[in-house]
Amino acid sequence: MALSVRDVSKAFDGAQALSHLSLDVEPGRILAIVGGSGCGKSTLLRLIAGLESASAGAIALDGSPVTAPREEIGLVFQEPRLLPWLTVAGNVGFGLEDSSEAERKALVAQALERVGLAAKANAWPRQLSGGQAQRAALARALVVRPKVLLLDEPFSALDAITRADLQDHLLELWAELRPTLVLVTHDVDEAVYLADEVVVMAAHPGRIAERISIDVPRPRERRSETVDRETRRVARALGEAIGRRAA
Amino acid sequence: MTDFSLSGLTHAKGDAVRRRSRFIAGWALGLALPVGLALLWEAAVRLGLSDGRLMAPPSRIFATLGALWTTGDLALHLWATVWRVAVGFAIGVASGTALGAIAGSSALTRRVVDPTLQGLRAVPSIAWVPLFILWLGIFETSKVALISVGVFFPVYLGVLGAIASVDRKTVEVGRIFRLGRVALARRILLPAILPAYVLALRAGLGLGWMFVVAAEFMGASEGLGYLLVDGQQLGKPDQIVATILIFALLGKLSDALLVAASAPWLRWQDVVREED
Numbered sequence: 001m002a003l004s005v006r007d008v009s010k011a012f013d014g015a016q017a018l019s020h021l022s023l024d025v026e027p028g029r030i031l032a033i034v035g036g037s038g039c040g041k042s043t044l045l046r047l048i049a050g051l052e053s054a055s056a057g058a059i060a061l062d063g064s065p066v067t068a069p070r071e072e073i074g075l076v077f078q079e080p081r082l083l084p085w086l087t088v089a090g091n092v093g094f095g096l097e098d099s100s101e102a103e104r105k106a107l108v109a110q111a112l113e114r115v116g117l118a119a120k121a122n123a124w125p126r127q128l129s130g131g132q133a134q135r136a137a138l139a140r141a142l143v144v145r146p147k148v149l150l151l152d153e154p155f156s157a158l159d160a161i162t163r164a165d166l167q168d169h170l171l172e173l174w175a176e177l178r179p180t181l182v183l184v185t186h187d188v189d190e191a192v193y194l195a196d197e198v199v200v201m202a203a204h205p206g207r208i209a210e211r212i213s214i215d216v217p218r219p220r221e222r223r224s225e226t227v228d229r230e231t232r233r234v235a236r237a238l239g240e241a242i243g244r245r246a247a
Numbered sequence: 248m249t250d251f252s253l254s255g256l257t258h259a260k261g262d263a264v265r266r267r268s269r270f271i272a273g274w275a276l277g278l279a280l281p282v283g284l285a286l287l288w289e290a291a292v293r294l295g296l297s298d299g300r301l302m303a304p305p306s307r308i309f310a311t312l313g314a315l316w317t318t319g320d321l322a323l324h325l326w327a328t329v330w331r332v333a334v335g336f337a338i339g340v341a342s343g344t345a346l347g348a349i350a351g352s353s354a355l356t357r358r359v360v361d362p363t364l365q366g367l368r369a370v371p372s373i374a375w376v377p378l379f380i381l382w383l384g385i386f387e388t389s390k391v392a393l394i395s396v397g398v399f400f401p402v403y404l405g406v407l408g409a410i411a412s413v414d415r416k417t418v419e420v421g422r423i424f425r426l427g428r429v430a431l432a433r434r435i436l437l438p439a440i441l442p443a444y445v446l447a448l449r450a451g452l453g454l455g456w457m458f459v460v461a462a463e464f465m466g467a468s469e470g471l472g473y474l475l476v477d478g479q480q481l482g483k484p485d486q487i488v489a490t491i492l493i494f495a496l497l498g499k500l501s502d503a504l505l506v507a508a509s510a511p512w513l514r515w516q517d518v519v520r521e522e523d
């Protein structure tokens with residue numbers, strides 16, 4: 001689905017978190033958002049997800065305005081937010097209440113397998129490590145197969161190997177179902193490896209500083225001359241966006 | 248030698264065994280003090296160090312209990328008290344839960360309901376006794392009413408506080424999955440407030456036992472409270488101590504029942520305790 005953010009502003013008690021931000025994502029594309037801490041990345045995702053309403057401007061999916069959470073939109077929060085009273089399997093199946101028991105079981109097992117948590121299906125969230133909880137939260141969002149998937153630093157608590165695995169897993173799922181992906185990350189390599197386009201945000205007020213297309217065909221190498229060149233471009237833009245604020 | 252392919256199973260089994268032995272150890276430790284003191288006192292009276300008139304030794308207390316039991320008096324008084332607490336508890340819990348949920352459901356209803364209830368809470372509950380007797384007579388109704396009042400406030404406050412402290416982040420998970428009001432209450436709010444609710448019920452039950460004595464002091468012809476008054480007026484300290492012992496057992500037993508009944512819903516919390 002096509003996502004459009006039109007001239008959106010968001011203020012919290014007078015403090016401007018986002019100012020006149022516009023953004024378009026074509027159906028099935030992957031957009032990465034990078035930017036300094038507190039520049040409004042999570043706020044932007046929450047607005048797109050319909051959890052917050054914009055102070056001004058509009059957000060639309062295929063032309064129809066988003067005013068509340070929608071079935072087509074999935075969100076992985078910056079924190080895992082697992083429900084402590086459900087097992088890991090219960091959490092992952094939370095959005096499958098309408099499916100039959102058997103179908104739910106199969107989908108949950110498959111999703112857990114994919115994020116490498118099959119052995120933890122019956123564990124309680126309190127028994128998970130930070131990275132395991134993050135993967136369970138990812139599985140919970142993936143299992144309902146949203147057409148638009150918003151990911152707020154979904155791999156931040158993972159080691160490099162697991163992170164690379166899950167990035168590839170995400171790309172596999174994306175290739176299969178072709179959702180529109182918006183991914184917030186602090187990791188420039190991750191942004192360049194995954195995204196068709198990287199949006200660099202600046203703070204005070206939150207806005208887009210630069211948009212960089214990553215014209216590298218998939219499957220991509222993690223390290224190559226072209227990838228490195230794109231990475232340097234993004235890193236430089238990010239440095240400027242953060243530095244500009246400090247100046 | 249550990250067989251790693253079975254380690255999950257043996258681990259679970261080991262857990263169960265460990266939990267049971269810890270359970271037994273807990274009981275043994277908890278009983279050591281009262282049983283030890285009782286035995287010491289028994290010995291002291293037998294050895295003539297005290298005549299045990301004001302504080303009977305365990306053997307005489309058990310004899311008193313046995314006598315009360317064989318005449319059928321004990322069952323009568325016990326049943327009267329348990330019945331009053333049960334009915335008062337049920338009414339207090341139902342009204343406390345309902346008003347707590349109403350006050351907790353929106354800021355507006357809270358502002359309407361809460362100040363009045365907080366004001367009433369400031370009244371020492373025993374102060375209601377004369378009014379209840381005038382309104383409801385000196386028989387069962389006024390007693391049950393007093394117990395209900397005692398149970399009501401901790402339950403009301405518990406529900407209100409639990410609803411207020413439900414994490415907004417958890418509620419957002421429900422919103423992202425587009426739960427309606429009922430589903431949100433059932434799948435997010437209820438499980439989130441349950442631990443605090445059980446604590447509130449336990450506090451309410453404790454007050455229920457406290458208030459039943461107050462209620463029975465104000466003129467009853469049956470009930471454990473009556474046994475206490477009777478023991479005092481006729482100078483039967485054995486009977487008083489025996490009754491106190493029954494209260495201790497009843498309080499502990501009813502609390503344990505409540506905990507056991509709620510345990511299946513709160514298993515997820517045990518995880519933390521096991522790690523302690």
Ligand SMILES: Nc1ncnc2c1ncn2[C@@H]1O[C@H](COP(=O)(O)OP(=O)(O)OP(=O)(O)O)[C@@H](O)[C@H]1O
Binds near residue numbers: 041
């Ligand atoms: N509910 C809120 N109430 C008040 N201010 C808020 C609220 N949510 C966010 N803000 C403010 O809006 C700004 C943007 O916050 P946001 O969480 O979107 O940042 P972020 O880019 O996701 O940062 P990080 O990379 O650290 O997660 C911050 O200054 C924050 O203090």
Ligand SMILES: [Mg+2]
Binds near residue numbers: 041042043152
């Ligand atoms: Mg954030």
